[in-house]
Amino acid sequence: MDFDTANFRARYRAAIHPRYNAWFHGGFVLLFGALCIGFLWHRAENIQPWEWLAVPLALVFHNWGEYMIHQHLGHFKRRFGAMFYQRHTGDHHSFFAYGQMNYELARDWRVILFPAWLIVVFASVNFATYWALSHWNANVAALFSGTMLLGYLAYEVLHACEHLPAQHPVSKLPWVRQMRRLHELHHARDLMNTFNFNVVFPLWDWIYGTLYREREGDLDDRRGMVSMQHHVDIGRSPEQVLNYLSTPTRWSEWHPYPVSIKGPSGSMPVGTAFDYTGGRAGHLLWNVTAYVPGHHWQARARGKYGLLMYVTYECTPMGTGTRFTRTLEYRFSHLVGRLANQIFLHKRIEKDSADLLKNLNLVAEKLIPASATFLPR
Numbered sequence: 001m002d003f004d005t006a007n008f009r010a011r012y013r014a015a016i017h018p019r020y021n022a023w024f025h026g027g028f029v030l031l032f033g034a035l036c037i038g039f040l041w042h043r044a045e046n047i048q049p050w051e052w053l054a055v056p057l058a059l060v061f062h063n064w065g066e067y068m069i070h071q072h073l074g075h076f077k078r079r080f081g082a083m084f085y086q087r088h089t090g091d092h093h094s095f096f097a098y099g100q101m102n103y104e105l106a107r108d109w110r111v112i113l114f115p116a117w118l119i120v121v122f123a124s125v126n127f128a129t130y131w132a133l134s135h136w137n138a139n140v141a142a143l144f145s146g147t148m149l150l151g152y153l154a155y156e157v158l159h160a161c162e163h164l165p166a167q168h169p170v171s172k173l174p175w176v177r178q179m180r181r182l183h184e185l186h187h188a189r190d191l192m193n194t195f196n197f198n199v200v201f202p203l204w205d206w207i208y209g210t211l212y213r214e215r216e217g218d219l220d221d222r223r224g225m226v227s228m229q230h231h232v233d234i235g236r237s238p239e240q241v242l243n244y245l246s247t248p249t250r251w252s253e254w255h256p257y258p259v260s261i262k263g264p265s266g267s268m269p270v271g272t273a274f275d276y277t278g279g280r281a282g283h284l285l286w287n288v289t290a291y292v293p294g295h296h297w298q299a300r301a302r303g304k305y306g307l308l309m310y311v312t313y314e315c316t317p318m319g320t321g322t323r324f325t326r327t328l329e330y331r332f333s334h335l336v337g338r339l340a341n342q343i344f345l346h347k348r349i350e351k352d353s354a355d356l357l358k359n360l361n362l363v364a365e366k367l368i369p370a371s372a373t374f375l376p377r
Contacts, residue, residue, distance in 0.1 A: 003094065003097065003189065005094065005095070005096075005097045005100050008094045008095060009095055012091065012094075012095055012111060013105070013107065013108075016107055016110055020107060020110060022106040022107050022108075022109040022110065023106065025109060025110065025113060025116050026109055026113060026156075026160075028116050028119075029113060029114075029116055029119045029153070029156055030153060030156075030157075032119055032120070032123070033119055033123070033149055033150075033152060033153045034153070036123045036126070036127075036146075036149050037146045037149045037150055037153075040126070040127075040130060040142045040145050040146035040149070041142055041143070041146045042142075043130075043134075043138060043141075043142040044138070044139045044142040044143055045138075045139070046139075047139050047143070048139070051137065051139045051140050051143065052143070054139075054140045054143035054144040054147065055143055055144075055147050057144065058143070058144045058145075058147035058148050058151065059147060059150075059151060060203065061148070062147070062148050062151030062152070063151070063198060063200065063201055063203050063204060064203075064204050066151070066155060066197075066198060066199065066200065066204075067197045067198050067204035067205065067208070068204075069084075070088075070197040070198075070199070071197045071210075073085060073088075074088035074089060074197075075088070075089055075192060075193045075197075076193075077089075087115075089192075091111050092111055092112070093187060093189075093192055095108070095111045096111075096163060096187055097187055097188075097189065098184060098185070098187045098188035098189070099184075101162070101163055101180075101183075101184050101187060102163060102164065102165045102166075103163045103164070108163075109160065112159060112160050112163055113156055113159075113160065114156065119152065122148075122149070122152055123149060126145040126146075126148050126149055127145065129141070129144070129145050129148070130142060130144075130145040133145070151200070154200050155199055155200055158176070158179060158199060158200050159183075159199050161176045161180070162176070162179055162180045162183040162184075162199070164176075164180075166180075179199065179200070179201075179202075181213075182196045182198075182202060182205075182211075182212075182213065183196065183199060185212055185213075185214055190273055190285055191212065191285070194210065194212075194283060194285060194304075195210050195211070195212035196210065196211065196212055197210060206334075208304070209304035209305035209306070209334055209336065209337065210304060211306075211334070212302070212306075213333075224331050225308075225310075225329040225330060225331045226329065226330055226331060226341070226346060226349075227327065227328070227329045228327070228328050228349070228350055228353050229325060229326070229327045229328075230325070230326055230353055230354055230356075230357040231323055231324060231325040231326070231357070232323075232324050232357045232358075232360055232361040232364070233318055233321055233322070233323050233324075233361075234321055234322050234323075234324055234360075234361070234364045234365060234368070235320065235321040235322075235365050236321060236322060236364070236365065236368045236370070237294075237317075237321075237322060238294040238295065238315035238316070238317055238322045239293060239294040239315075240322075240368050240369070241315050241322045241324055241364070241368065242267075242293065242294055242295070242296070242297055242313060242315045243267045243293070244267075244364075244367065244368045245297070245313050245324070245360075246267045246268055246288075246291065246297040246313065247265070247266055247267050247268070248261045248263060248268060248274050248276070248286070248299075249261050249263060249264075249265045249266075249274075250367075251276075252278075253363065253367055254356075254359055254360045254363050254364065254367065255278065255279070255356060255359070256355050256356065256359045257278055257279050257352075258278055259276065259277070259278035259279070260276070260277040260278060261274055261275070261276055261277075262274060262275040263275065263286075267291075267293075267297075268288045268291075268299075269288060269291050270288050270289065270290060270291050271287070271288060272287070272288045273285070273286065273287050273288075274286050276301065279352060280345070280348060280349065280352060281301075281303050281307065281309070282303060282304060283303065283304070284301040284302065284303045284307075284309070285301060285302050285303070286299050286300065286301045287299060287300050287301075289310075290312075294315060295314070295315060296312060296313060296314045296315070297312070297313045298310060298311065298312045298313070299311055304334075304337075305332050305334035305336050305337030305340075306331075306332050306333030306334035306337055307330060307331075307332055307334075307337060308330065308331055308332075308333070309328070309329065309330040310327075310328070310329040310330070311326065311327070311328050311329075312326070312327040312329075313325070313326055314327070324357075324360075326353070326356070326357060328349070328353050330349070
């Protein structure tokens with residue numbers, strides 16, 4: 001069932017305090033942050049060339065913190081971060097969904113901007129950082145702490161720009177347009193826990209392999225894919241074999257490594273989505289793309305480092321049994337993934353794929369009932 005974004009927006013807006021002022025909220029954050037930055041940077045004097053390195057260092061560190069907090073607290077519920085999780089995943093991702101990214105009223109800023117008090121807390125932490133670092137080097141302390149606050153303001157401003165209407169002049173600026181698209185993909189409910197956690201600059205998404213750029217036709221373009229195929233003969237009918245193998249919640253029974261599947265039980269029809277965790281691929285988002293009962297089943301997966309994968313199951317009658325053929329096609333769009341595949345991954349994946357079929361050959365006839373009736377669980 002699709003989430004009712006319009007209904008959530010109506011309920012959220014109704015719960016906003018009547019005296020909430022979006023302009024005061026945004027203005028306070030920007031003014032307070034700018035004053036703190038000015039105060040800190042004003043403390044720097046006679047800056048040496050090497051001391052300027054504190055600025056890019058702070059920007060990279062802030063970008064990393066943005067990534068880690070967004071991913072691990074914003075999208076996974078922890079006891080000590082429950083309030084942030086509720087405000088981010090519970091409110092922000094419910095208010096703004098893929099295809100419904102635009103704010104409509106100034107009061108909607110409440111669900112875009114961090115609470116106004118957070119800039120005070122963040123500034124306090126950075127003043128403490130300044131005090132600690134100044135015992136070593138006052139200029140580095142001032143530049144680093146001030147730049148950290150600049151990173152906070154950059155996040156607030158760019159995040160707000162990413163929720164502007166597409167036709168707004170600011171949205172058409174090259175960098176805003178680029179980050180707006182990445183952020184919109186992040187708001188897709190099947191992608192939000194896995195991809196595009198950076199909001200200002202996707203540095204750590206690139207490093208950790210969670211940068212996802214979906215281009216028109218990319219998911220259906222199989223050029224440059226590595227392909228491998230293996231088969232095994234099973235003494236059951238094609239309908240029984242495919243019904244069993246197209247039930248991902250039972251993959252753990254024949255995969256030789258631990259597998260966790262989150263999705264509906266039973267043989268999955270076209271359009272079904274499920275989450276997979278296991279093997280060398282780690283976490284994958286799967287969608288069933290084709291299914292002809294008793295003949296073939298196909299699913300497409302997306303993973304880290306630009307991994308795009310297709311797996312196709314085909315069943316051919318062979319006397320009293322079935323020849324099951326598994327075809328795996330994959331490619332990496334990320335440089336790290338491509339290099340790893342060239343150096344060592346390809347051989348390991350080939351071996352894993354062969355081992356998978358060997359294991360299936362050992363257990364299939366024990367797990368698939370011999371009767372004509374098959375009851376998935």
